[in-house]
Amino acid sequence: MPELRQNVITKDWAIFATERAKRPHEFIRPDRQNDRLPAHKPDCPFCPGNEDFLGAEPFCIRDGDRWRVRVVPNKYPALSATGERIRKVEGIHRIISGVGIHEVIVEHPRHDLTPALMSIEDVRNILIAYRQRYIDIRKDPRIEAIVIFKNHGESAGTSIEHPHSQIAAIPVVPHQFRVRIDEAIRYFDDTGECIFCRNLRDELESQERIVLESEHFVAFIPYAALSPFHLWIYPRRHVSSFDQSTDAELADLAYTLKTVLAKLYYGLNNPDFNYTIRSIPTDETYTDYFHWYLAIVPRVSKSAGFEIGSGMYINTSMPEDSAQFLRDVDIPVL
Numbered sequence: 001m002p003e004l005r006q007n008v009i010t011k012d013w014a015i016f017a018t019e020r021a022k023r024p025h026e027f028i029r030p031d032r033q034n035d036r037l038p039a040h041k042p043d044c045p046f047c048p049g050n051e052d053f054l055g056a057e058p059f060c061i062r063d064g065d066r067w068r069v070r071v072v073p074n075k076y077p078a079l080s081a082t083g084e085r086i087r088k089v090e091g092i093h094r095i096i097s098g099v100g101i102h103e104v105i106v107e108h109p110r111h112d113l114t115p116a117l118m119s120i121e122d123v124r125n126i127l128i129a130y131r132q133r134y135i136d137i138r139k140d141p142r143i144e145a146i147v148i149f150k151n152h153g154e155s156a157g158t159s160i161e162h163p164h165s166q167i168a169a170i171p172v173v174p175h176q177f178r179v180r181i182d183e184a185i186r187y188f189d190d191t192g193e194c195i196f197c198r199n200l201r202d203e204l205e206s207q208e209r210i211v212l213e214s215e216h217f218v219a220f221i222p223y224a225a226l227s228p229f230h231l232w233i234y235p236r237r238h239v240s241s242f243d244q245s246t247d248a249e250l251a252d253l254a255y256t257l258k259t260v261l262a263k264l265y266y267g268l269n270n271p272d273f274n275y276t277i278r279s280i281p282t283d284e285t286y287t288d289y290f291h292w293y294l295a296i297v298p299r300v301s302k303s304a305g306f307e308i309g310s311g312m313y314i315n316t317s318m319p320e321d322s323a324q325f326l327r328d329v330d331i332p333v334l
Helices: 121-136 175-191 194-206 247-268 305-310 319-328
Strands: 002-007 013-016 058-064 066-073 085-089 093-096 099-107 145-152 164-170 211-213 218-221 231-235 274-277 293-298 314-315
Touching: 002 247, 058 121, 066 121, 099 121, 121 145, 121 164, 121 247, 175 194, 194 211, 194 218, 194 231, 211 247, 211 319, 218 247, 231 247, 247 319, 305 314
Parallel strands: 013 314
Antiparallel strands: 002 013, 058 066, 066 099, 085 093, 099 164, 145 164, 145 274, 211 218, 218 231, 231 293, 274 293
16 A cells, blocks of 8 residues: 655655555666766866866865866856845735855866766865855855755756756745754754754664765665655764864765765666755854755656645655665775
8 A cells, every 4th residue: 555654854745656666776777878978078168178267266176286176156147146135025026136156066177977986085075165165155144045956967957067066055045944944943842852863863773764874974765755765864963054064074974975876876877866965044053953964866756747736746666675775786896
């Protein structure tokens, strides 16, 4: 019989359609020849040799005269870096001027890599860039929330092959942020405990949905995952804002993130995916009720009319099966 599960953090419901259920290996993406990319493309704006195309770098990690990670302005930003934040109310309509910051993190000089295939040091450099830009951007009084995200693959929304991710700093706290925060506050008021810490403790006790444990982080499939192989990576330490992560934690997160992405890469044949870092809005740094985390959503299934009409999702893979599949994936030694 199908089963409905609720995510207590988001309050989303997911239907686990056992009669439509697929075995995890059925989500393996067919091989595509065009995934085999060159190490360098002369016309790629992110490849070495084209550094002047995108303007001044607010942050860069270098090895001598060779860059390792670059942060550059988005050539086609969703938000304007100049101007004031102005709010207007016109009847039932609300307007905020579209000011903010939109940047691209060019993750590696090579065109043909993805974090799953990078060294742990390379992934750590990406995370260091995220943290430093988070620290710098949150000083801007116009900014209320910072969204760090990566799109990998066409169905995940990427338009440039070169490995990159993005930071969008926005002048309002999105409703999705508010819902999670409100639920976290409500749970803390009722129990005196962080709901994320409780969720982490329950997953560690169960072990059914754990994919990977490291010194500072735990990667697992949520109990009510909205889609197959949806993953969360939680810090073990209660910390509300991503930029409060220590150097040791970032080094360990680099190992955890690379390993999980490598398991997806080798286990599902390089699926398209999105990931995002969910952190507290910029006007707060530490709270008792909120715990930052990283969410990864492989694009191995599609939403359709039911999801649009109900706001619920149909998942055709049980989280316990997905977690077991990923635990069993062997990562080649390169």
